[in-house]
Amino acid sequence: xxxxxxxxxxxxxxxxNEDSYWVESLEQGFTLGIVADGMGxxxxxxxxxRLAVETISADLxxxxxxxSTELRREAMRKAILHANEVVFRTASxxxxxxxxxxxxEAILLDRRExxxxxIGDSRAYLFRQGGIxxxxxxxTLVNELVKSRQIxxxxxxxxxxxxxxxxxxxxxxxxxxxxxxxxLKEGDILLxxxxxxxxxxxxxxxxxxxxxxxxxxxxxxDHLLQLALDAGxxxxxxxxxxxxxxxxxxxxxxxxxx
Numbered sequence: 001x002x003x004x005x006x007x008x009x010x011x012x013x014x015x016x017n018e019d020s021y022w023v024e025s026l027e028q029g030f031t032l033g034i035v036a037d038g039m040g041x042x043x044x045x046x047x048x049x050r051l052a053v054e055t056i057s058a059d060l061x062x063x064x065x066x067x068s069t070e071l072r073r074e075a076m077r078k079a080i081l082h083a084n085e086v087v088f089r090t091a092s093x094x095x096x097x098x099x100x101x102x103x104x105e106a107i108l109l110d111r112r113e114x115x116x117x118x119i120g121d122s123r124a125y126l127f128r129q130g131g132i133x134x135x136x137x138x139x140t141l142v143n144e145l146v147k148s149r150q151i152x153x154x155x156x157x158x159x160x161x162x163x164x165x166x167x168x169x170x171x172x173x174x175x176x177x178x179x180x181x182x183x184l185k186e187g188d189i190l191l192x193x194x195x196x197x198x199x200x201x202x203x204x205x206x207x208x209x210x211x212x213x214x215x216x217x218x219x220x221x222d223h224l225l226q227l228a229l230d231a232g233x234x235x236x237x238x239x240x241x242x243x244x245x246x247x248x249x250x251x252x253x254x255x256x257x258x
Contacts, residue, residue, distance in 0.1 A: 001245050001246065002025070002031045002109060002242060002243065002244060002245070003217055003242075003243045003245050004023045004025075004031065004033065004217075004240070004241065004242050004243070005023070005217045005218045005221050005240070005241050006021050006023045006033070006035075006221070006238070006239065006240040006241075007218075007221045007222055007225050007238070007239050008021060008225075008236070008237065008238040008239070009225055009228075009229065009233070009236070009237045009238075010236055011196060011228075011229065011233040011234060011235055011236050011237055012229065012232070012233035012234065013233065013234045013235070014235065014236055016043075016045075016046055017046070017236045018037065018038035018039065018045035018046045018048075018049055018236055019035065019036065019037050019038070019049060019194050019196070019236040019237070019238040020034075020035075020036045020038065020046075020049035020050045020052070020053045020102075021033075021034060021035045021036070021053065021192075021238050021240060022034045022053045022056075022057045023240055023242075024057070026060070026061055026063075027061075028063065028064065028065035029065055029110070030060070030063070030065075030108055030109060030110055031107075031108075031109040031242065032057060032060055032061075032106070032107070032108055032109075033106065033107045033109075033190070033192055033240050033242055034052075034053050034056055034057060034104065034105065034106040034107075034192075035104075035105045035106075035122050035192045035193060035194055035238050035240055036048075036049035036050075036052045036053050036102045036103060036104045036105070036122070036169075037049060037102060037103040037120065037121075037122050037194040037195065037196070037236065037238070038050075038052075038100065038101070038102040039100065039101050039102065039103075039165070039168065040091075040097065040098075040099055040100030040101060041100075043096065043097075044091075044096065044097045044098075044099075044100035045100060045102070047090070047097060047100060048087050048090075048091070048097075048100040048101055048102040048169075048170050049102040051083065051086050051087050051090060051170075052083040052086075052087060052102045052104050052169055052170070055079070055082055055083040055086050056079045056080060056082075056083050056104070056106055056117075059075070059078070059079035059082055060075060060076070060079050060108060063075050063108075069113065069115070069181070072108055072110065072115050073115050073179055073181070075108070076106065076108055076115045076116075076117040076177075076179060077117065077177050077179060079106075079117070080104060080106065080117045080119065080169065080177045081175070081177065083104065083169060083170075084169050084170055084172075084174075084175045085173075086170075087100065087101065087102065087169060087170025088170050088171070088172065088173055090170075091170060091171075099171065100170060100171075101168035101169060101170040101171035102120070102168065102169050102170055103119060103120025103121055103122040103165070103168060103169065103194070103195075104117065104118070104119050104120065104122065104169050105117075105118055105120075105122040105123065105124055105136065105192045105193075106118075107124065107182075107190060107192065107242070109184075109242065112183065112184040112185065112244060113181075113182075113183055113184070114181070114182045114183075114184060114190070115179060115180070115181060115182075116135060116136065116178075116179070116180040116181075116182060117177050117178070117179055118136045118137075118177070118178040118179075118180065119139065119167055119168060119169045119175060119176075119177060119178065120138075120139050120165055120167060120168050120169065121138040121139060121140050121165055121195050121198075122136075122192070122193065122194045122195060123135075123136050123138070123191075123192070123193055123195070123198050124136045124180070124190060124191070124192050125190070125191040125193075125203075125206065126182065126184075126188060126189075126190060126191075127188065127189040127190075127191060127206075127207060127210045127211065128185065128187070128188050128189075129187070130207065130211055131207060132191070132203050132206050132207040132210065134203070135180055135182060136178065136180065137178065139165060139166045139167035139168075140163075140164060140165055140166060141164040141165075141166055142164070144166060163195075184244045185244065186244055186245070186246045187244065187245070188243070188244045189210050189241055189242065189243045189244070190240075190241070190242040190243075191206065191210060191224075191239070191240070191241055192239075192240040192242075193224075193237075193238060193239050193240070194235070194236060194237065194238040195235065196228055196233075196234075196235035196236045196237035196238065197224060197225070197228050197237050197238070197239055199235065200227070200228045200231035200232055200233070200234075200235075201224060201227045201228050201231065205224075205227055206224065209223050209224050209227070210224075210241065217241050217243055220241060221239045221240075221241050224239045225237050225239050
């Protein structure tokens, strides 16, 4: 069985929550999770993330049950590219929404096999047997500097331009989607989050919290969110947890927020 939960908070500084998310067990048996972190200011960022989540979820709900891994991979790519078209067109047609965009982190699960679609600096992590691994690569200026060895990872965490994104959904007519295949095992937990969590909560803290098996999945998500708030909460925070749990009734929760 697959258990899911998602929580979100505006944080201590922002007046609007520009994050949107969707977590649902689809009728054909898939599990879909999406986290999007909008940008562009009041209304614009909120609109961009909402449109992205609405478009991707609507497209993937139409995916037939009997599909191969390659077909699911292509469906994810097409759904995200469709969302890019929708957000870009909306931004082009209104001064109010000019230059808006969003990150997107989406996973489509078929039992223990998942396809992740990724643009921006929201992240997907895999928790397994006490350790946590980042599955996605940030599309940011500082990550490019780290990769080229111009700065260290420690310097990147405090760099004044660490929030500069090099790839986003909806800011350009064309965008490249990172697609990642993940094979899961019993007890694995996937963590999807906006950078309001990953910028303030360390991987060690994430692993410690997600690994609290005696605590409910909802309480673990709430605790991660609280850690980000306690560390400053200067950004919107969204946390989605997806647990592969055998022999336990699923508590899949359909949720929507902006």
